[in-house]
Amino acid sequence: MQKITRDVLVEKAVSLLENGTVANVLGWRKGEFDYDITPAVFTDKADIEANFVWNDFCGANFSKYLVQKTRKLEGKILVFLKPCDTYSFNQLLTEHRFDREKVYAVGVSCEGMVDIDKIKAIAGDGISKIVCGEMIEVSTVYSDEVIKIDAKDVLEGRCESCKSKKHVAYDELLGEEGDVIDSNRFDEVAKLEAMTPDERFAFWQEQLSKCIRCNACRDICPACTCENCVFNNPNSGVENKAAANSFEEKMFHIIRAFHVAGRCTDCGECSRVCPQNIPLHLLNRKFIKDMDSFYGEYQAGAEVGSRAPLVNYTTEDVEPCDVFEGGNE
């Protein structure tokens, strides 16, 4: 359950619109059910009051939208950012992907977002109503009984291993500031590392064979902001609309993971949106863990302008022969 209420965000959005600080508000729009919010640009007080949502289903990270919206929209944009979103925000600024002057960033404290699939696994299908709270109340068309689920039991996977409650960028903060968390996010990577190479290969083979190449992981990724991706570009030689074999299934994801290495903030959007539930974040997280161990701890997006280890040569850098053992027995 979110400590800060929707009303606080609505009031902030309306006042910043009305006093002319911003002309647009990037926020979460009410859906058809109680869980299917859509990222939206609001420009109107009545629309915000009627349709703006802030609850446990507001997982969408708006940072990447700023690349497009700051180019297209007239006037300043108010963007609401959860702590993890602020890392993407900074990373995009580091890469000069949008004009900071065109954005008014409001940090919002976050208690973790919930996963509708986990709720459905408990309450079943046919959901007619969901009321957020510490205990989430779920009604279905199949029963008069209201099912109560502890929000902590149905957190999104990425929120179970939240890395930071601290906002690393904002103009203004709503709610309490938190701390960087000593999270357990590398435990899942350690499990993969503990596998034999054959087991690990089989794991990824099974996971990546589910891929339907919808590109949702790439298109949602705040680190993927190429104007024309090599996989779309007919002149690149690797253009690829569908995987024809298991090599191509892996190639897309592994190339993408390499390309965002050092820039991925571990926001987890890739795994959240994957229609096939592939744990794509584990590829990126493995790179993060390796870089931490080879070059010292580094968090992409923690500050604007930091040089990622992979693009920052120093004479202290680890030698390739030391790196070679990583992942092997």
Place this chain on the structure above:
Amino acid sequence: MFKCSMESLNSVFAKISANAELYIPADNCDGKAVYTKWAEGVELSNQLNTVKSPKDFFFPQVEDMMAFKVEGKNIELIDIRKAQEDFVVFGVRACDVKAFEVLDNVFLVDPVDSYYAERREHGIIISVACGRPSETCFCQTFGIDAANPGGDITVWYADGNAYWQSNTEKGEKLLASLGLESCDSAAVDAEKAKIANIMKKLPLAELKADAFGGGKTMELFNRPEWKALSESCLGCGTCTFVCPTCQCYDVKEFNTGKGVVRFRCWDSCMYSDFTKCAHGNPRLSQVERFRQRFMHKLVYYPENNNGLFGCVGCGRCLAKCPISMNIVKVMKTLGGNA
């Protein structure tokens, strides 16, 4: 009508698969239902529907079509099609059965797509009525009856039994070979009434498609709402690839080093290079691409197919779109029924 107990369903599967490959929805490593080739030990999923639709059986995501061998100035065309064996797909829901009709209208009209036609001819569809539809279901908007899903054979689950009824000659032949116990339709009639009652309670039960259909192009094409509806669309292909009726594909050639293989793969109107030609791309912005998908399903397709809509209300796009924008939101915004 025939019946077997739910416990004996597995032995019925064994009988079917003795003569043809059988595919049933089974849970994968994530507990999601996917069509899986039946073998002893493969268990029928309890989920309402599969993540990907059964469209794949007839129109696979990637398919080699032909090969070319080039020697000097000679080009030899090599037919690489393999003879299709009979196969059976069990557990297809009413929406997905209707989707085959939508695909047939595209692939089986002149010029007939021989790849698709061959598989349709050899495929037998066993549908299952929907005892527990989801909030994302809206097949009834398009006149589809979840209690009477059709296909070659229909199965209803009721009071611990599976009830079987054939609808076509193919289905009748298969059903006769299974040696099931004959029965009356009392239990099925009760189940149909139960389903009809549940369908009325679904959140999208009142969704109407009256504002859409053939002849509505000019009325809908220039509506200003498209801009806001599409403003946060990522341009990914999720909706198109989980859709049971999306049928667009791209044809390409691949240099194997020894020759050339021509293949086709699903394409998505959401992609920036969709239908790209020598002059460039006909739809330059995401608003236009987004509009194309919904206009195709709700206006152009019915215009060309006697009013049949290109959407069957399976709800996959509602569940899977990364930004939760979907055809229901489009219909409510443009059609004015909330």
